[in-house]
Amino acid sequence: MKLNLSTFVFSLALANVVASSQATAADATAAQSKPKQALILPFAVANDAAATPGASGDACPKTSDPNNNLADTNSQKLIDTISAELQKKLAKKMDARIGQPGDEVAAGTVVLAGCLTTIDPGNAAKRMAGMNLGASHLAAHVVVQLKTEDALVAVKEFDATAKGSKVLPPLSVVGVATHAAAERKETLNADAKRLADEILKTLSKKATN
Secondary structure, eight states: OHHHHHHHHHHHHHHHHHHHHHHHHHHHHHHHHSOOEEEEOOOEEGGGGGGSTTHHHHTSOSSOOTTSOBOSSOHHHHHHHHHHHHHHHHTTTSEEEEOOTTSOOOTTEEEEEEEEEEEEOOOHHHHHHOTTOSOOEEEEEEEEEEEOSSOEEEEEEEEEEEEOOOOOOOOOTTTHHHHHHHHHHOSHHHHHHHHHHHHHHHHHHHHHO
């Protein structure tokens, strides 16, 4: 009976040690996987993905979607605005920088990349008419990766969109000044800032799920 009791006590102690070791390993893994810094890669544009090699170019759809409008506009300004806005907001939580696909990435770095799939400036004349007509529209497919000690691991992919869609009443003599003031804010560059905010909101939601 003493031998059986000793064996039982030893087995119980061993099980506790194993469980403790597993918990410690899990905590260490979680600590390693927690992002310590962020690298923002310039977004690509769907109709010229080859111009942006790496994760952003790879995020573009392989076949073109006729429903996705890609206006002949200054896409580089939009890309720069998105990158700057993401960097500014993320810098409040961690070390964040704008880089290039070939940059060396340290373990614990979250990498944000993406592809603009819709660039639609809308119609200024229709916006002046009010009733949510002629709104500008910007959309992107976003890819999130995490650099571990061994590799760059895919974490999430999602679509984000931003629209300059303030609902204004029908244009009238009294409302001309109001519409004109709102019109100056309903630009693709403003949409680029909204898009960056939407990306960060989605990231925040997915982190808490």
